[in-house]
Amino acid sequence: MNLLDLTGKTVLITGGAGAIGQVITATLAAHGAQVAVNDVLPDAEGQAIVAAVAGLDVPADRVAYFRGDAADPAAAERCLDAVTAAWGMPQVVACHAGMVDAYPVTEYPLDRFDLLMQVNVRAAFVMAQAAARRWATAGTPGLLLFTTSWVQDVPWPEITPYNASKAAMKTMMRGFARELAPQGIRANAIAPGIVGVGMAKRQWDTDPSYRARAQKAIPLGALQDPQSVANAFLFLCSDLAAYMTGSVLLVDGGCSLYPMD
Ligand SMILES: NC(=O)c1ccc[n+]([C@@H]2O[C@H](COP(=O)([O-])OP(=O)(O)OC[C@H]3O[C@@H](n4cnc5c(N)ncnc54)[C@H](O)[C@@H]3O)[C@@H](O)[C@H]2O)c1
Numbered sequence: 001m002n003l004l005d006l007t008g009k010t011v012l013i014t015g016g017a018g019a020i021g022q023v024i025t026a027t028l029a030a031h032g033a034q035v036a037v038n039d040v041l042p043d044a045e046g047q048a049i050v051a052a053v054a055g056l057d058v059p060a061d062r063v064a065y066f067r068g069d070a071a072d073p074a075a076a077e078r079c080l081d082a083v084t085a086a087w088g089m090p091q092v093v094a095c096h097a098g099m100v101d102a103y104p105v106t107e108y109p110l111d112r113f114d115l116l117m118q119v120n121v122r123a124a125f126v127m128a129q130a131a132a133r134r135w136a137t138a139g140t141p142g143l144l145l146f147t148t149s150w151v152q153d154v155p156w157p158e159i160t161p162y163n164a165s166k167a168a169m170k171t172m173m174r175g176f177a178r179e180l181a182p183q184g185i186r187a188n189a190i191a192p193g194i195v196g197v198g199m200a201k202r203q204w205d206t207d208p209s210y211r212a213r214a215q216k217a218i219p220l221g222a223l224q225d226p227q228s229v230a231n232a233f234l235f236l237c238s239d240l241a242a243y244m245t246g247s248v249l250l251v252d253g254g255c256s257l258y259p260m261d
Pocket residue numbers: 014015016017018019020021038039040041068069070071096097098099119123147148149150191192193194195196197198199200201
């Protein structure tokens with residue numbers, strides 16, 4: 001018996017065309033799930049990413065692209081409608097889309113603050129709310145996953161609004177878990193560390209002061225392989241995690257053990 005078999009499950013992941021999202025998508029699909037990749041990227045770009053994921057030994061009919069801004073309630077509903085028409089209502093909805101900006105707190109532009117809260121906090125709430133309403137109305141169980149970060153509890157310099165957004169997502173996850181448990185709807189979070197692709201890697205490559213700090217902040221010593229994040233998703237999507245709700249699965253190489261610097 002394969003306890004990590006996701007056959008028969010449909011997973012919708014926002015921000016699924018991003019660097020970590022692609023690895024999560026490939027991993028879940030390789031274990032039998034149908035994965036609906038939501039992102040704001042233009043259709044051609046999103047479809048090309050999904051085709052590349054399907055090239056990694058994943059049957060092409062297990063992954064598909066559904067464009068839409070997860071922070072826009074109408075777009076979130078359209079996305080859920082389209083996935084439901086294709087594969088049925090997803091049993092798992094992963095609120096994974098995110099962005100980061102780096103500025104000292106005294107210089108942080110408020111328009112960037114507003115955008116970041118929209119992408120990280122509002123998009124997660126909008127998509128989670130839309131999915132939970134459908135599960136509650138249908139009387140079916142469901143699972144919400146939220147991608148937070150080790151910095152949800154750590155004041156990592158120059159990204160204070162991002163830290164706050166991840167703390168908000170963690171609290172929001174616990175709220176969904178607490179309120180919806182009687183309806184069989186669960187919610188958990190995955191908190192990665194400093195991953196060697198995507199937003200952290202962009203900062204690592206372009207900001208020497210970030211790189212110097214990050215090098216000191218990882219007790220296990222190396223940038224995180226995105227596969228380790230995908231493995232945490234696989235576990236939480238599987239029946240092995242069926243009794244988990246309201247939990248944060250920290251997969252961060254020990255980053256959160258240290259005060260950095
Ligand atoms: N890279 C890291 O080190 C790291 C560490 C901890 C947590 N995370 C989190 O993991 C997630 C993915 O990060 P990544 O490094 O792969 O970044 P990424 O920039 O490669 O991917 C983010 C994706 O989200 C999409 N997106 C943005 N706004 C959206 C919206 N409104 N609706 C739908 N999609 C939207 C983007 O187009 C992009 O494809 C984020 O939530 C991030 O905060 C990343």
